[in-house]
Amino acid sequence: MTGVAQAAEVPGVDVSDWTGDVDWGTVTSGGGKFAFVHATEGTNYRNPRFDAQYGGAATAGLIRGAYHFAQPHESDGTAQADYFLQNGGNWVSDSQTLPGVLDIEDNPYKDKNGKNNCYDLSVEDMVTWIKDFTKRYQDATGRYAIIYTTTSWWQTCTGNSDKFKSNPLWLARWGTEPGELPKSWKKQTFWQSADKGPLVGGGNSFNGSESQLASLVNPPAMVKVSGQAANRKTYKVTISVSGPHSVQDVKISGRAFGGQRVVRAPGCKVSGTAVSCRIEKLSRGQKKTFTFTTRPSKTRGTVGMYVTVGSVKLTLKAR
Template sequence: MRRRSITLMPVAFRVSVTMAVAAGLFAVLSAGEIAQSRSRSLSDHKPHEAVARAHTMPVQGIDVSAWQGDIDWQSVRKAGVQFAFIKATEGGDHLDPKFLQNWYAAKRAGVARGAYHFVYWCRPAHEQALWFMLNVPPDPDALPPVLDVEWNGHSKKCPKKVSRDVALAKIKLLLAAMEAHTGRKPIIYTDLVFHREVLVGELKDYHFWLRSVAAEPEKVYRQRNWAFWQFSTTGYVPGIKGKVDRNSFNGQQSSWDRVLKWLEASN
């Protein structure tokens, strides 16, 4: 599949990316400054040569949870990170203990951020939707929420898979609830196995955030354009102790800047 550059732009109520950081809090670096900063600061503990292109893409980001501990978001921003997806909720009763701390600290540092919900397949979708709505502020300056869909194979309580039809029904209910709560169309995060078993040919109206640490996404994902690429789980970013997932935006710096300017103006 030919790689297509994605530009996230608003379309009425069902926007692709909405409500960014308030005016004055998000100072976008020029492409040259970002590239220079990234060459000095952003790296990987175990870089994979097959995804070398990801490291040179203009707009770099991370995703974080409580596993990263206390984060110095000012240092993260100075290193060239422009966006972050922050874990908020999981299933119907787990709130990431660092969510609110990360949520507001990232905003203060000028990092565009969105919250993500990790789906737990043994919990009814409506309970998960309510849990997300109760715990994630519908901030007018946030990126779209993310629905994280992958199999819970490492879970001690819920390692089983559900049928494709059941999985899709849960996903669609959650997507609708998240959009109703935030006023913006969610992004879908997934991995190769779940995509192949459940998502091929489905949900084409949504932007996708794809995990692919050993190959470029278009080489391993069938029938799927993408907006964000998680290319490493062993990243190094100043301000974060230990490893962190690294991501890139599928577009040029100018595309990202236009999105942010519109979002800031609409806030």
């Protein structure tokens, strides 16, 4: 047998201004592979050590990501996402940067701001706040923000919302087991098991292998394919890019069935029942829709088109 076995969990750390100056060489020599660095809070605080900590982690060869400590009573989620993006939380495709983190948990400033653990927001308002933050982050970067939280806070303050399944979970629970998870998730992606870990700052682990961590850092392009039969003569196929990367040379092929021919397909080649199209490049956030017009040979019965886009196969039917 050849190859190197990888651990089921990958160790890492989280740091903030409170951690002070970090000896990143000690982290790497101790087996640490990633680091989360506190970047911002609300819309008026930026960790004064952020550049040194974030840059130091990268220089040491660690995968690193930034996190934003939410203050949902101060301003809306969109505004705080923008502040985070502008002050260290932006994602770049450098094979070293994790998606940004929304840290949302018990209000630690109750004595100062007079708010409860949920910052005096209702369940509905809190879910809306989180949606606004994560949507703004995804729109700006093409990445789903990681959500750091505790199960108890999520159950109480979001009503145990299940609306955030696409966002990786960084679970905070100090102990030997992750325990019960919030309803949106079936597994944690990261787990903070100690506020003071064996390396520096908080003790964390990634729930997977090093290669899986690398895939989270720099995922492949994500393409969504959808189609519909508008009627017996008109079929539409839409290709969109939802991930962080552009895609190139996308090939679309289709074939009509049910005794009909393709008579029109703007931007494509048509030959009898067959049609073929090609997209040279499609950037993040862009989409392209193709419309195929057919001429049925009969007025009744099922007709349609088989369409293939990469590994995706669609069957569009009409009666």
